[in-house]
Amino acid sequence: MGAVVLKNIEKLYSDTIACTDINLSINEGEFFTFLGPSGCGKTTILRLIAGFVQPSKGTIHLGNRDITNLEAEKRQVGMVFQNYALFPFMTVAENIAYGLKIQKKSKQERAERVEKYTEMVGLSGFEHRNISELSGGEQQRVALARSLAIEPKVLLLDEPLSNLDARLRDRMRSEIKSLQKKLGITTIFVTHDQTEALTMSDRVAIFEKGRCIQIGPPEEIYAYPANSFVARFVGDTNLFAADIRNGKASLSDNVTINLETPAAGRFVSIRPQDIVFSTAEDNRKNVFPARVESIQFDGISVEYSVKVDDMSFRLVILNTSTFCHEITVGADVHIAIPGKSLKILEN
Amino acid sequence: MMSFEKSQIRSVRYTDLFIALLLTLPVLIFIVWPIVEVIVKSFLPEGFFSLEIYRNLFVHNSRLIFDSILSAILSTVLTIIFALAIALYVAFCSARFKRSILVALMLTMISPPFVSSLAYIMLFGKRGYIVHHVLGLTWNPYGMHGVILMQVLSNISLAALLIIGMFAMLDPRTLEASRDLGGKSWRTLCSIVLPLSMPGIVAAGFIVLIKCLADFGTPIIIGGRFTLLATEAYLAVIGRGNLPLASAISVIILIPSLMAFFFYRHYIRQTHGVSVAMQKIGDRGIEGLAMGSWASSTLGMLTWFFLFLMLLQYGAILFATVFDYRQGHFIFTLEHIQAIRLGKMASFVRSLCYSFIAAIGVSLFGALLSYYLESHKGVSSKVVDFLSTLPYILPGPFFGIGYILAFNDAPLALTGTSAIVVLNCMFRQLPVSTKATSAGLTRIDPETENAATDLGSGRLRLLFQIILPLLKPAFLMSFINTFTATMTTVGAIIFLITPQAKVVTVELFNVLRDGDYGQGAVLASMIIISTLCVNLVFTRWVIRRNG
Structure with missing residues (x-):
């Protein structure tokens, strides 16, 4: 049984299909990427896993637990948003400690974890900065640390690199990947950028028009595209x-x-x-x-x-x-x- | 060749300077001058410097000052609490309810002054229908509690709409981030939603506070023996013709408003630039949060209770236009309507004309001024921008008394004319007009202008054929706002009208002060219905034009 399992997932918005017939099993510790053009349903599926939207059909399991009807705040998944969604009136440390406070961690443990994760994302010394004083890349790191600090079962990344410039994007790509390896955390990464998908992932799922077309390691998808859409989109x-x-x-x-x-x-x-x-x-x-x-x-x-x-x-x-x-x-x-x-x- | 180019450049500069003067001069004359006059008059009552009036006020009338500030703060706090409850309920409730509550709130924005007071006296007064007849009680509704209650009731809609607007601008992903980190709805609400919307809430509070401090009508009608600074200012002018005293009181009222204003500006600057990537997706706002059932039913009860009160209020007024309550029975009568036909119709028509002219005038002027300020960023335009915002924080009486002082004699003797009333209403609403336009202008791609210039369009042609059409929605919004405000205002213009040329709100104020509630009901209904019609027609126009 995988770490995250989606069975027969379908999501309808009034009459339009956001995604349908989604069956995925993501393994423990895997770096799994949803790749597709915008509007293909990949972000919807990520939001279904996070619990921000409810599926119209199907079930979602996290480990052995059915979380289909569980509220987002109880799911213990860590999401990094495309625009980072940091709390602008809190400092870096306060942002990172927010989830820990909710988990009722002691003051000392909070301080330890804030230190650990700011260091991990390379922001040591930035703890007391305001969010508005950070560059885009630094904000990205805070968002990552904030999600990792609650030590979630799954890390969800929603196009986290799309707001960065090209050079920084390359650097963050390898940093995120090595962080993920080090922590061994199951990660789902949503992107429309084939380079990100190919370089970072253990496995990639290709989406088109709300359907999952092909799942496999990057080399396999590149070498054996399932159809002409995949051939054109990947490489x-x-x-x-x-x-x-x-x-x-x-x-x-x-x-x-x-x-x-x-x-x-x-x-x-x-x-x-x-x-x-x-x-x-x-x-x-x-x-x-x-x-x-x-x-x-x-x-x-x-x-x-x-x-x-x-x-x-x-x-x-x-x-x-x-x-x-x-x-x-x-x-x-x-x-x-x-x-x-x-x-x-x-x- | 060289000199030709130079002279051309210089001529452009002169045109610019000319336009700048043309737009700045009215701001200086009709906003700055009256303000300066009031302040000067309060310190130089007899032509030489004296603090006598202030000393008297602070020594002998400290109670008055204390009461005014206390009641205004209480009104504001209560208003914000209720408005917040309603805004939260609107955010959480289903889309169908949401629409109807929003419409109801907007309708109750069209409230002539004293409408609440009028309904309150009719229903809950000494001889009020509910208190006296239904409940069989005798109690005294007059006093500070009555004033606060009225101020709260008449300001809730505005404050709630402002806060709802703020909620709608929140980035839903920030709230999702909180939930994702384990924050339940209440937690997300308290530690994310409220801090994020604090600027909006503070702004709403600050607007309500200024309105309460400047409100002299409610205390006169409902206050009984309880008087406030604004009331004293009014009586000083109307009753005793004591302009220096009225000026001094106006300055004192202005101080808390100024403090609130600077606090707000400071606050905004502090939190400014933190809206890192506050893009709005759809208008989900804070809807994603689920609210506990007891919490949502409490908020719901408050909201529906408020709307019920509003229904009762407007219902009572419409009802009272044709029914009299005599000896325990309702009697149908056309007496009140006939009385209006005879005497007060002219005032009503005059109000409509004033409102229409003021609305057109300020919308045009505000659009031009704002366009000019947007395209010439610099120190001087910043100053003009600040000056043109001032009327927003000026208490009504302050602005009215300023006009009396400034335009009584040459060079601009306007006292007693219609022009002074219209100009006063225009410049009082100027801030809303310029803000609407500059909001509209920021939405216009700067390249549009460059594209037009590139295609050889001249300056004026550019303005009239490209910019103004693009600003139509802002223009219409400004028009509707000024029309409604002028139709329902009394604060400043009560000092400016002459007995021969009254406006309908002043008539309303006078009949209420004299205790003729039937007449009051008819006048209030006329204001409500006519303003509502204009609002509906123009709102439709906006909606249709924008597809």
């Missing part, structure tokens, strides 16, 4: 409708790719880094003449958009020290698409 891809028969995938009249292993489906997904430049002399299969349409350089890699007849492909080449930049816009080139790089998708 970059070249996605085409294709006619697939006899071990061949026809993307157009002139582009037919020989598959490594026969499969059935209606869509083809090819990751940009799987396609490589080639030459006319290349006598391998699946080599096509193409013209370079645009080039984007981002330091680590170079992204090319090329056209084979009317079909656009994107290629990503790692910018290693041996890489030469001789391909220019408008150049006639050849690209090779390895048959094993094709993921055949049903829908």
Whole structure:
């Protein structure tokens, strides 16, 4: 039995479905991510677990306990809000001690825990600051410490990084992850950012239109997307409708790719880094003449958009020290698409 | 070429300066000057400096000062307690009740002065229907308790609406955070909701306090032998023509108001900037909290009891327009309505005209002033902004007496004209108008203006074709507010009208002072119904225009 188990959860707002048919089992100590575009129902599910909304159908278990009808204040889950929701008229220490006061912890224990958790989030010495004196990143840390201080059974993070600038976001990403590892706390993380999901999670659940489409470790989801939505949403891809028969995938009249292993489906997904430049002399299969349409350089890699007849492909080449930049816009080139790089998708 | 550019720049500066003067001058003349006059008059009663009046007031009338402050504080505290109870109930109760309570509260905002007093005397007075007839009691409703009761009843709606507004602005996620950390509803309420809404509650208290301190009508009608500073100021002018004394009393009343005002400003500044990410999601407000059944039923009882009292109050007044209570029976009569037709109709029509002109005037002026202040941030515009806020904290009598003193002689001899009444009503409501407009302006994307300028729109064209249309909702709000306030005000203008050109609220005050409650009921009903109609028509207009 998992640490958090959702069975047949459905939530309706008057007539619109916020989420439906949700079955999840999150393991003890796992870093579990809900990933999806905005409006896909992921935050609703988090709020269902926190107890701020009641499911229309289904049950929620925390450990062995059915908490479906338990009030939010009795659930012992710690939530970090997107806007942090700190209490603006309290100091850092008072914010962190708020939940402990409610738990009727002694003054000494409160002081110890405040010290422990401010140190843990790297805010030692900030105890007596006012919230308005903190930067966004520091507020984020207070919110995290406040939730951790009550030593909850589950930590819920609602897009906690979305209000931070890019550099800070990268740093907080690894800090949160290592904190979670250290504490071994079961964590549910909601995000619409695939990088966050892929880098931080033990497992990811992908949501679309209120439904959970795929659950699995990041590598598995990236390598074997369940459908074209997942392929596009997690990582970059070249996605085409294709006619697939006899071990061949026809993307157009002139582009037919020989598959490594026969499969059935209606869509083809090819990751940009799987396609490589080639030459006319290349006598391998699946080599096509193409013209370079645009080039984007981002330091680590170079992204090319090329056209084979009317079909656009994107290629990503790692910018290693041996890489030469001789391909220019408008150049006639050849690209090779390895048959094993094709993921055949049903829908 | 160079000189051409220079002269062009200079001409822009002159236009700016001209507009600034044009907008600042009225503020100086119609707000600052009267205030200065009152203060000067109180210290220079005979043309030379003397503290005699103040000494007399503090030595011989310390009781008066004490009573005034005590009763105002008691009224304020009680009002806030009730208003808070109602606001909490509204936050917790179901959406259907919520709507009807809000509508009821807004309707009871349209209350001419003394409506509570009138109903109170009719129902609970010495010969009041409920006390005398239903309960068979004899008691004296007059005195300090009566005054406080009336002030509380007539201010609860306003205070409750202000606090409800504050609750609606709270970030629901902050409350969820509290619950998430284990805080039950009461705990969340006491340690999160109340501290967060404290600025709103303090603001409401401060507005009520000023209104109570400035209220001279209620003590005259209900106070019996119990008198207050505001009453003395009124009597000093109307009865004895003693303007220096009235000025001094007005200054004394102003002191607590000023203190409250500065306390509030300080408080706001302290808590300012803490609304870190106080974005509003929907209008869930504090609704997520579940309230214990006994608590919610207590709050509910208070709320419904208050609304019942309001119903009783308005019902009694409407009823009394056509029924007389004589020798234990109700007798149908059109006497009172006929009496109005003969004498007081002109005053009623005059009130409508004044209100309409004042409302249009101040809404336009307030919009222009606020637009100018918003687009020229600087020390001078800050000063003008502060000055234009002053009428909000001035007690009514203060503002009225100031107008008598300032506009009695040349250069601006306005005494006895309609203009002085309209101008007084206009500038008294100016703060609401500028605040509504600047709230509207902050909602306008600054790029809108730049886009218009970029497309070659000139200054005036920009103002009239781009900015003003965008400010229509604020304009209408300001219009409705000023119209309602002018229709129901008595505080300042009672000092300014002439016997030949009375307004309806003064007529109402006079008939009540003379004990003619039937006439009072008719006048009050006329004010209520006409103001209600204007409110409904314009509110509809706002709603329709905003889709």
